[in-house]
């Protein structure tokens with residue numbers, strides 16, 4: 001690979017990023033949030049490890065939003081009609097972004113909690129584990145239980161549909 005093709009592929013990648021930023025509202029939200037968090041990291045005392053985890057979370061969200069945009073374009077190119085497979089492809093790609101964004105929120109909370117919360121106002125201090133971990137773990141448990149319940153309902157309704165179809 002010569003330098004020219006290397007520069008071209010870099011340019012195409014930047015074009016892809018610029019396209020996603022220009023056309024996707026969610027990508028603009030991610031960019032504004034990333035900008036704000038990075039500015040915060042400049043003014044608040046954060047460790048290298050904390051900065052690394054923040055940057056990783058930001059990269060993950062932006063990468064998955066790019067993949068989601070690509071999936072949307074491919075699906076729209078393949079079919080203009082409504083199709084269950086098209087719906088699944090788009091919804092699953094959107095779910096990937098959702099998980100990464102939720103992870104970024106949790107990381108931001110973990111990194112900045114101690115920096116902003118006054119020591120005398122920590123309502124969860126009575127828990128046996130550190131309060132910030134308590135909130136995260138309880139939140140994650142609720143999320144896992146909620147999504148599992150929803151998936152079970154979905155499976156059940158799909159089986160019912162198949163059974164009705166086979167009658």
Ligand SMILES: Nc1ncnc2c1ncn2[C@@H]1O[C@H](COP(=O)(O)OP(=O)(O)OP(=O)(O)O)[C@@H](O)[C@H]1O
Nearest residue numbers: 024026072079080081082083084086087090091094
């Ligand atoms: N061809 C299709 N067949 C069936 N369902 C579809 C189809 N296209 C979109 N959908 C459903 O509509 C939802 C919204 O799709 P749309 O293409 O508007 O993307 P979007 O989620 O609004 O993305 P963005 O806002 O980032 O452009 C999808 O998540 C999917 O559930």
